Amino acid sequence: MSNMAIGKLAVIAATKVQTIRYYEEIGLIRPFSRTEGGHRIYGPDDMQRLKFIRHARELGFGIGEIRELLQLSDNPETSCSTADAIARSQLEKVEIRLEKLRVLRKELKRMVGECGHGRVSHCRVIEVLSDHRHCSSEH
Amino acid sequence: MSNMAIGKLAVIAATKVQTIRYYEEIGLIRPFSRTEGGHRIYGPDDMQRLKFIRHARELGFGIGEIRELLQLSDNPETSCSTADAIARSQLEKVEIRLEKLRVLRKELKRMVGECGHGRVSHCRVIEVLSDHRHCSSEH
DNA sequence: GATACAACCTCTAGCCGCTGGAGATTCAAG
DNA sequence: CTTGAATCTCCAGCGGCTAGAGGTTGTATC
Numbered sequence: 001m002s003n004m005a006i007g008k009l010a011v012i013a014a015t016k017v018q019t020i021r022y023y024e025e026i027g028l029i030r031p032f033s034r035t036e037g038g039h040r041i042y043g044p045d046d047m048q049r050l051k052f053i054r055h056a057r058e059l060g061f062g063i064g065e066i067r068e069l070l071q072l073s074d075n076p077e078t079s080c081s082t083a084d085a086i087a088r089s090q091l092e093k094v095e096i097r098l099e100k101l102r103v104l105r106k107e108l109k110r111m112v113g114e115c116g117h118g119r120v121s122h123c124r125v126i127e128v129l130s131d132h133r134h135c136s137s138e139h
Numbered sequence: 140m141s142n143m144a145i146g147k148l149a150v151i152a153a154t155k156v157q158t159i160r161y162y163e164e165i166g167l168i169r170p171f172s173r174t175e176g177g178h179r180i181y182g183p184d185d186m187q188r189l190k191f192i193r194h195a196r197e198l199g200f201g202i203g204e205i206r207e208l209l210q211l212s213d214n215p216e217t218s219c220s221t222a223d224a225i226a227r228s229q230l231e232k233v234e235i236r237l238e239k240l241r242v243l244r245k246e247l248k249r250m251v252g253e254c255g256h257g258r259v260s261h262c263r264v265i266e267v268l269s270d271h272r273h274c275s276s277e278h
Numbered sequence: 279g280a281t282a283c284a285a286c287c288t289c290t291a292g293c294c295g296c297t298g299g300a301g302a303t304t305c306a307a308g
Numbered sequence: 309c310t311t312g313a314a315t316c317t318c319c320a321g322c323g324g325c326t327a328g329a330g331g332t333t334g335t336a337t338c
Contacts, residue, residue, distance in 0.1 A: 059243055059246060059247065060243055088251050090247055094240055094243050095244065098237065098240050098241070098244065101233055101236055101240065102237070104198055104233050108226055108229055108230040112223060112226050112230060
């Protein structure tokens, strides 16, 4: 059988054991069975589900969103427009984060570039951080 | 005088009152004085310090890094190479985050683009999330 | 001076998404 | 049967705040 204990599942899904138990606690995943002694037993379906969760987390989805997506995939007859909307909103968030980071990078590059490697009293890094007005763009 | 209570400082530095008290708790900033009744009194120096902290936070610096930067600006005679190093390492982190987000965006765009607005059973969003192999690039 | 009420005080708990540890139990290999 | 790794539950903590309870202080108005 391809059933396994939590440790093996953790390795396969590149997750920590504690994280899997945490996901169970918040109701995302639960072992299809337990041994007499109480050890969790997972099957291939559980593995798929965990991979789904991990992959979605990597893509920046929050737990709430993942919960929704899981419900959708548990009920394949529902319209996929919800899943699409979630992905779209995620994409928007990513675009915003990207834009912010670009501004940040610009500012940091300027800070690094202008540091004359002298004393702090003449360091632009500190100076720029002390006052928004030194910034070359809004953020 | 330009002395003020915590509420006014909060407005000026676009911070929440609780956040300022939190910063005090972790040793980043403390009022130069208190009233007889115990209310915090801040001066212009405190204001500058808080602005420094907030600005650095906006630029993505962690509390530990800010602590270091504050020490540097408190001792202007030290070499600025430390400040420079912190900014540089911050810049590196930002570059990495940027790259990851770009990959994410690509994946999300593909997911959204391929969703046929039909049933979940044929939804690429769910499908892509179910399996890493659907991804067009590593992440 | 009394009163009202906003702003402040401290303290505690909660958010997200895990992560780590203590101490007890179970499982699998030899 | 013994050993030792893996698992169990429970509790606490991370960063960086944020919110609320319940009490005190400060200030404007009458």
